Amino acid sequence: MxxxxxxxxxxxxxxxxxxxxxxxxxxxxxxxxxxxxxxxxxxxxxxxxxxxxxxxxxxxxxxxxxxxxxxxxxxxxxxxxxxxxxxxxxxxxxxxxxxxxxxxxxxxxxxxxxxxxxxxxxxxxxEGYVTESGWDRDRGGRFTQRSVNPGYWADAHDVLTAMNGLGSLVIDARSLGRFKGSDPEPRAGLRSGHIPESRNIPYAEVLDAAGKLQPLDVLRARFTAAGVSPNHKLIASCGSGVSACILALALHQLQFDSVAVYDASWSEWGGDATFPIARFSQS
CATH class of the missing domain: 3.40.250.10 (Rhodanese-like domain)
Incomplete structure (x- = not known):
């Protein structure tokens, strides 16, 4: 594996x-x-x-x-x-x-x-391993410029498609309070709530107390309980595209093949009144 x-x-x-x-x-x-x-x-x-x-x-x-x-x-x-x-x-x-x-x-x-x-x-x-003082400098790698793989990246259009239930599912890494809309968003000007039909798996729930990813059986049980299937085309979302990547990492560790990240996440969705939102319930 x-x-x-x-x-x-x-x-x-x-x-x-x-x-x-x-x-x-x-x-x-x-x-x-x-x-x-x-x-x-x-x-x-x-x-x-x-x-x-x-x-x-x-x-x-x-x-x-x-x-x-x-x-x-x-x-x-x-x-x-x-x-x-x-x-x-x-x-x-x-x-x-x-x-x-x-x-x-x-x-x-x-x-x-x-x-x-x-x-x-x-x-x-x-583990007791040695550390040193960091020195931020240009290290001169030879990395070839490439186009982005569309399978890893999602935008609002992809999320709107996922809402229609066409084999896609959005999973939200924010806290339950933010997902339900009972807690305010930390960024000013954003509505509270969640993308309709999305599922909530707070990123902290896929980590253990030491900040490591949970064992595979624990991860599998958590995603299954939220109705997440390997057959879904998944889109991970969060507040601004950072903690969504934790869910993406966990899903790839479980060998899920189709996982994208909604890059703008709630920073876009919560600030655009033309996008629908839901509150107070987990689908």
């Missing part, structure tokens, strides 16, 4: 491999009050490159951290030292939070040789 994860005990044996490129993809919500750049400078896995999600996003879009165009993404990967034959390992400082976003971006642009460090930097440190 193909795994999209790597354990710290496996990664330690690969650090001397020049073809193995490790990237710190940490990014935090403002409410977390953490500085990802400062944390990288203070402690990272030896030899780690730094990927700044805010820097390497589509700044022409009104929505946050949208997928950059092929040229910008190729530049970002070259900056991080990634070449076409690189085995890429991505991690973050939460355990599993923002790293799946870069995992998804790489796969969207045709680089399938990428895995997420299960448990992130905390798991590495719990």
């Amino acid at each position: 193909i795994s999209h994860l790597i354990e710290a005990t496996e990664l330690i044996a690969r650090l001397d491999d020049p073809n193995c490129i490790v990237i710190d993809a940490s990014w935090y919500l403002p409410a977390m009050q953490r500085d990802s750049d400062e944390e990288y400078r203070r402690a990272c896995i030896p030899g780690t490159a730094r990927f700044d999600l805010d820097r390497w996003s589509d700044h022409s879009s009104p929505y946050p951290h949208m997928l950059p165009d092929p040229e910008q993404f190729a530049d970002a990967m070259r900056y991080c030292g990634v070449s076409d034959d690189s085995a890429v390992i991505v991690y973050d400082g939460m355990g599993i939070f923002s790293a799946p976003r870069l995992w998804w971006m790489l796969r969207s642009y045709g680089h399938g040789n990428v895995r997420v460090l299960n448990g992130g930097l905390p798991a590495w440190e719990r």
Whole structure:
């Protein structure tokens, strides 16, 4: 079975491999009050490159951290030292939070040789492995610019199609309160509620207390309970396209073949009054 994860005990044996490129993809919500750049400078896995999600996003879009165009993404990967034959390992400082976003971006642009460090930097440190001060610099990779794979990316049109029940299903990674519409959205100007006919699986429910992805049997049971089937064409959504990638990672770990991420997510849907919303119930 193909795994999209790597354990710290496996990664330690690969650090001397020049073809193995490790990237710190940490990014935090403002409410977390953490500085990802400062944390990288203070402690990272030896030899780690730094990927700044805010820097390497589509700044022409009104929505946050949208997928950059092929040229910008190729530049970002070259900056991080990634070449076409690189085995890429991505991690973050939460355990599993923002790293799946870069995992998804790489796969969207045709680089399938990428895995997420299960448990992130905390798991590495719990093993007692050494860290070093990070040095953010251009590492001169040779990454070929490619077009995005449409099977990994979804827009509002795809979501509207999914609402019609044509073999598609939207799964929402936000908290239950935000999904039900009982809790306000953290971004100003957005309506509360959820996409009609979508299912709610808060991203925290696919992680364990240590910030690792839950075992496969636990993941399978959770998605099955929500009515999610391998036969569905799935679209993962969230607030702004970050935690949706955690659900996408979990589903790919379960060998689900058809999983896209609604890139703009609730930042678009919740702010556009022409899109329908539902409240107070789980379909």
